[in-house]
Amino acid sequence: ETGVTQTPRHLVMGMTNKKSLKCEQHLGHNAMYWYKQSAKKPLELMFVYSLEERVENNSVPSRFSPECPNSSHLFLHLHTLQPEDSALYLCASSQDRTDIYGYTFGSGTRLTVV
């Protein structure tokens, strides 16, 4: 399988649940990203990982916890979320952080918090 794969595609969770989003890339890329896409808002960068090290955290609440166990996998652990956290969560990867062209996105996880 090639490209960036995100699972699950859809997730409904209660505010007290704990769940995880998974992102996997088989492109040999060294940088991976989590973005949040809310309706009628620009994409918001949440986290950046380069060579498995977190290099950027854009003031994201602690109820979102990323994990990058290796260069091919990225997780977003979720706990005690709020309804306003409902959104499409997109994962992306690039060869490295300075790669202009090579941003490859996954299809996203549609999260609904009830």
Next chain:
Amino acid sequence: AQKITQTQPGMFVQEKEAVTLDCTYDTSDQSYGLFWYKQPSSGEMIFLIYQGSYDEQNATEGRYSLNFQKARKSANLVISASQLGDSAMYFCAMRESPNTGNQFYFGTGTSLTVIP
């Protein structure tokens, strides 16, 4: 201030006609990159076209071309000979100082519907 502005929330175009999607940007950097992405209902963001701030010619990729007007800070996407499969959300994005690994700034998107 918004870095990327897309003023058209929704656009309609007849099949086989051309359509222009507007994008203006705000930066004080001399070196930056401009991008257009397509997002079909499946959710995936698909890279369409790139324009570097120092590129003198407008970028083209098949039916896509970027009308780059640097002085006006605009980077409009032109889709020629629209097809039904072009119906999707379209996002304009900018990367400042590409060599320092700065993040992308995205616009709010334009929803394009191609009418048969």
